[in-house]
Amino acid sequence: MRMKRTGAVLTSVAAVALVLTACGSKPSSSGSSASGSSSGSGSGSFKACMVLDTGGIDDHSFNQSSYAGMTAAKKANPAIAISYAPSNSQNDYTPNLNAAVTKGCNTTVAVGGLMADAVKAVAAANPKAQFAEVDAPSSGPNVYGIQFNTAQGAFLGGYLAAGMTKTGTVATFGGLNIPPVTIYMDGFWEGVQYYNQKNGKSVKVLGWDETNQKGGTFAQSFTDQNQGKQISQTFIQQGADIIFPVAGGTGLGAGAAAQASGGKANVIWVDTDGCESAAQYCQYFISSVTKNLAGSVQEYVSKAASGSFPTGSYVGTLDNQGTGLAPFHTFDSKVPADLKSALKTVQQDISSGKIKITSPSQPTS
Amino acid sequence: MTATENTEREAPPAAVPERKRRWGRRLLDVYLYGNPVVVTILAFFCALVVGAVLIVVADQATRTSFGYFFSAPGDTLSNAWHAIAAGYSALFRGAVFDPRSVSGGGAAVLDPISNTLLNATPLILGGLGVAVAFRTGLFNIGVQGQMIIGAIFAGYVAFAWQLPHVIHLVVALLAGVLGGALWGGLAGWLKARTGAHEVITTIMLNYVALGLLTYLLGVKGFQAPGSNQAISRHTYGTARLPHLFGPDLRVHFGLVIALLAAVSVWWLLTRSTVGFSLRAVGANPFAARTAGMGVERSFLTVMLISGALAGLAGCSQILGTNTALTGDIDAGIGFDAITVALLGAATPGGTVLAGLLFGAFRAGSVVMATDTSTPSEIVSIIEPVLVLFIAAPALIRGIFRLRASRRAGVGQLAKGWNG
Known part of the structure; x- marks a missing residue:
C-alpha cells in the first residue's frame, strides 16, 4: 500500500516535471531538424x-x-x-x-x-x-x-622545466606505457639532460628515464584524476616542483595537486594549451607542450575538399607548428628573458639537426 | 540430470488431461503458461522497447521537439518514430540484409550476414565455454583472460614460427587451445585443491592476462618491428583461418570450428560418461560425491574444457578476424560470452542461437552508428536488458499477465553461487 502511494507520488511528480519541460513553444524557424552529429550534418557536397x-x-x-x-x-x-x-x-x-x-x-x-x-x-x-x-x-x-614528432615539443618543455625549477627536481608521469605517451616523456627527459649539460647543472627527473623504457611512473588510466593527484603529491614530497603529466584527464590531478601545494609546485600541460582546455588550473600552468592534431586534420580535410588530395606523409614538427610550446600566459613575467632566448636557440638547433633527439618512439616517415 | 532438464520435460499442468482441446486453446495455453520460447520472445520484445526509449532519448531532434510538446505534439511523435525506425532498420541492414547493396551485386549482398557470422564465431565459442562451466555449477568469469592467453599462444606460433600450410594452422590452433586450457585449468586447479572460489580467481586471472599482454606488446621480438604502436608482429598467411566464401567476405573457418565445438559440447554433456558426472556435480555436488564421483576432478576437467573453448575464441580473433595482437584482442567478447551462455540457457544449441543473435547485434550496431545518429552503445544496453528479462521470468509473466508455472529458464542457472 505504502509502496503504491510512493509510486503514485513519484509518477505525478515526474508527470508535472514532464509537463513543465514540455511547455515551450515551437521555434518559428524551420530549422527544427537538427539531425544528430554522427549522421551527415549539413547538406554539403x-x-x-x-x-x-x-x-x-x-x-x-x-x-x-x-x-x-x-x-x-x-x-x-x-x-x-x-x-x-x-x-x-x-x-x-x-x-x-x-x-x-x-x-x-x-x-x-x-x-x-x-x-x-x-x-x-x-x-x-x-x-x-x-x-x-x-x-x-x-x-x-x-x-x-x-x-x-612530439618529442621535439616535449624537449623544449623539459628544457623549460629544468630552467624554472627551484628545487632541482622535476617529474613526469604517463597514462599508459605506450609509445604515443612515452615519446613526450622521452623528449621531456632529453630536454632536462640537455639543460644540465649546457648549464653545468644536475636537475633530476622523477618518473621517467629514457634509457629504461620499461620503467617509469604510469597512472594506468587516462581519466582517473585522483590517481593523478596522488602521483603528483608523491612527486612533490620527493622534492619535485614542476610536473609534466602525459595522461589526458588523469593529468588534471596534477593541476589539483599544484593547487593544493599553494603554488609551490607547477605544471606543464600536454597536447593542447592548458589555459584553454583546463582553464581552471591556468595559473599553475607554466606552459603546454602542444600537438596540433585538430589543425592538421582541418588542413587535410580543407585541402581535400578543394579538390587536391595531399599525398605522402605529414610529420608535425617544431618547424611546421605541428608541435611546440604554448604561450606562457600567467607565467610570462616569471620566465626569465635569458631562458626564453635559450629556448629559441634550442628550437633552432632541433630544427637544424644540431640537437639530435634520440627517443625510440619518434615517427618514421 | 540437471534440474533444468527435469523441469523442461514437464508439460504445463493444464495441457495434459484433455486431448480434444482446440488448436487455438492450446496455443493460448502455451502462451499463458510461459513456454520458455514464448518468454524469450517476449523478453526480446521488451528489450527492444527499452532500446527504443533510449534511442528516442538519445535523438537530438526528438529532444528539441519535446521542448514544445504541447504546442505541436505531432513533431515529437514523428521525430521519435523516425529515430526508432531509422535506428532499428540500420541495425537490420548491418546485420542481415541491405537493400542498397543489391545494385552493387555480388558479395556485397552477403556482407551483412558475413559480418554477423564473423562476430558470432568467438561469441559462440566463448559462450560454450561459459555454458559448460555453468552446467557443472561453476561460474567462469575468466573467458576474457583465457581468450587472451589463447590468443597470445596462437599468435606467437603464427608469427614467430615458420611451418608449411595446414600444419602451421593446426599447430597454432592447438597452441591457442593449450593456452586457454592452461589459464582455465589454473582456476579449476585452485578450486579443486584449495577451494578458492572460481569467480574470484578467474576475475583476478583476467587482470594478470591483460597485464601480461600489455607487457608483451612492448617486448622486442613480440612487438611489430619498426612500429611505435602497441601491436605485435603480423601472423604468417600459412597460419590464418581460411575465408569461407572468398576473400570479399570476412567470415572465416572459425565458424565451422565453433559449430563443431557446439556439437562436441552437446555430445559431451548428454552422451558421455564424463559429461554425466559433470552435470551431476552441477546439480548437486554432495549427492555426486556420495555417489562416488570425483567432484574436485570434475572442477578441474570442466575448467580445462571451458578454458580450451575460450582459447578457441581467442584463435578466432587472432588467426581469423585480425592478423596481429593488440591490447584489445579480446574485444569485450569474454564478458559478452557470459550473457550469450545465459541467454542460451547454458545449452549448446541455445548458445549457438544466442551467439548468432549477439553477433547480429554487434554487426548491426556498426552500421547503426554510421548511418544514423543512434549511438552504438544502445546495443550494448539492449543485450544485458534482454538477459535481465529472461533471467527474471516472473517480470515477463507480470508484464504480460502470464500464469505462473514451475518452468524455469536461466533464472535457475543464475540463482546462486553454488560455493
Whole structure:
C-alpha cells in the first residue's frame, strides 16, 4: 500500500516535471531538424568521414581533437558534410572503413595507429577512395599519413622545466606505457639532460628515464584524476616542483595537486594549451607542450575538399607548428628573458639537426 | 540430470488431461503458461522497447521537439518514430540484409550476414565455454583472460614460427587451445585443491592476462618491428583461418570450428560418461560425491574444457578476424560470452542461437552508428536488458499477465553461487 502511494507520488511528480519541460513553444524557424552529429550534418557536397578508435568521440584526446579538426573544416567551408563512426573494438575497424567507402565518402580519416593495417587493406581494395591515417605513416598512394614528432615539443618543455625549477627536481608521469605517451616523456627527459649539460647543472627527473623504457611512473588510466593527484603529491614530497603529466584527464590531478601545494609546485600541460582546455588550473600552468592534431586534420580535410588530395606523409614538427610550446600566459613575467632566448636557440638547433633527439618512439616517415 | 532438464520435460499442468482441446486453446495455453520460447520472445520484445526509449532519448531532434510538446505534439511523435525506425532498420541492414547493396551485386549482398557470422564465431565459442562451466555449477568469469592467453599462444606460433600450410594452422590452433586450457585449468586447479572460489580467481586471472599482454606488446621480438604502436608482429598467411566464401567476405573457418565445438559440447554433456558426472556435480555436488564421483576432478576437467573453448575464441580473433595482437584482442567478447551462455540457457544449441543473435547485434550496431545518429552503445544496453528479462521470468509473466508455472529458464542457472 505504502509502496503504491510512493509510486503514485513519484509518477505525478515526474508527470508535472514532464509537463513543465514540455511547455515551450515551437521555434518559428524551420530549422527544427537538427539531425544528430554522427549522421551527415549539413547538406554539403563533399563527404568527409572519420573512423574513430575505441576511445570514442569524447575521449579528451586524439579522437576528440581529430573530430574537432573536421568540425573546424566544416565551419570554414559549409560545403563539407562530416560524419564519424565509432569502433567498439578492433573488430570494427574494417567494417567501419568499408561502410565509409560504401557510403560514398570522398575522404575517410582513420584515427589511431592501430588502424593502420585495416586502412592499408581497405585503401588497396578501393584505389579510388581517399584516406588519411592519424598516427601512422602513409601506406599507399591514396593514404595520407598524419604523424607528430612530439618529442621535439616535449624537449623544449623539459628544457623549460629544468630552467624554472627551484628545487632541482622535476617529474613526469604517463597514462599508459605506450609509445604515443612515452615519446613526450622521452623528449621531456632529453630536454632536462640537455639543460644540465649546457648549464653545468644536475636537475633530476622523477618518473621517467629514457634509457629504461620499461620503467617509469604510469597512472594506468587516462581519466582517473585522483590517481593523478596522488602521483603528483608523491612527486612533490620527493622534492619535485614542476610536473609534466602525459595522461589526458588523469593529468588534471596534477593541476589539483599544484593547487593544493599553494603554488609551490607547477605544471606543464600536454597536447593542447592548458589555459584553454583546463582553464581552471591556468595559473599553475607554466606552459603546454602542444600537438596540433585538430589543425592538421582541418588542413587535410580543407585541402581535400578543394579538390587536391595531399599525398605522402605529414610529420608535425617544431618547424611546421605541428608541435611546440604554448604561450606562457600567467607565467610570462616569471620566465626569465635569458631562458626564453635559450629556448629559441634550442628550437633552432632541433630544427637544424644540431640537437639530435634520440627517443625510440619518434615517427618514421 | 540437471534440474533444468527435469523441469523442461514437464508439460504445463493444464495441457495434459484433455486431448480434444482446440488448436487455438492450446496455443493460448502455451502462451499463458510461459513456454520458455514464448518468454524469450517476449523478453526480446521488451528489450527492444527499452532500446527504443533510449534511442528516442538519445535523438537530438526528438529532444528539441519535446521542448514544445504541447504546442505541436505531432513533431515529437514523428521525430521519435523516425529515430526508432531509422535506428532499428540500420541495425537490420548491418546485420542481415541491405537493400542498397543489391545494385552493387555480388558479395556485397552477403556482407551483412558475413559480418554477423564473423562476430558470432568467438561469441559462440566463448559462450560454450561459459555454458559448460555453468552446467557443472561453476561460474567462469575468466573467458576474457583465457581468450587472451589463447590468443597470445596462437599468435606467437603464427608469427614467430615458420611451418608449411595446414600444419602451421593446426599447430597454432592447438597452441591457442593449450593456452586457454592452461589459464582455465589454473582456476579449476585452485578450486579443486584449495577451494578458492572460481569467480574470484578467474576475475583476478583476467587482470594478470591483460597485464601480461600489455607487457608483451612492448617486448622486442613480440612487438611489430619498426612500429611505435602497441601491436605485435603480423601472423604468417600459412597460419590464418581460411575465408569461407572468398576473400570479399570476412567470415572465416572459425565458424565451422565453433559449430563443431557446439556439437562436441552437446555430445559431451548428454552422451558421455564424463559429461554425466559433470552435470551431476552441477546439480548437486554432495549427492555426486556420495555417489562416488570425483567432484574436485570434475572442477578441474570442466575448467580445462571451458578454458580450451575460450582459447578457441581467442584463435578466432587472432588467426581469423585480425592478423596481429593488440591490447584489445579480446574485444569485450569474454564478458559478452557470459550473457550469450545465459541467454542460451547454458545449452549448446541455445548458445549457438544466442551467439548468432549477439553477433547480429554487434554487426548491426556498426552500421547503426554510421548511418544514423543512434549511438552504438544502445546495443550494448539492449543485450544485458534482454538477459535481465529472461533471467527474471516472473517480470515477463507480470508484464504480460502470464500464469505462473514451475518452468524455469536461466533464472535457475543464475540463482546462486553454488560455493
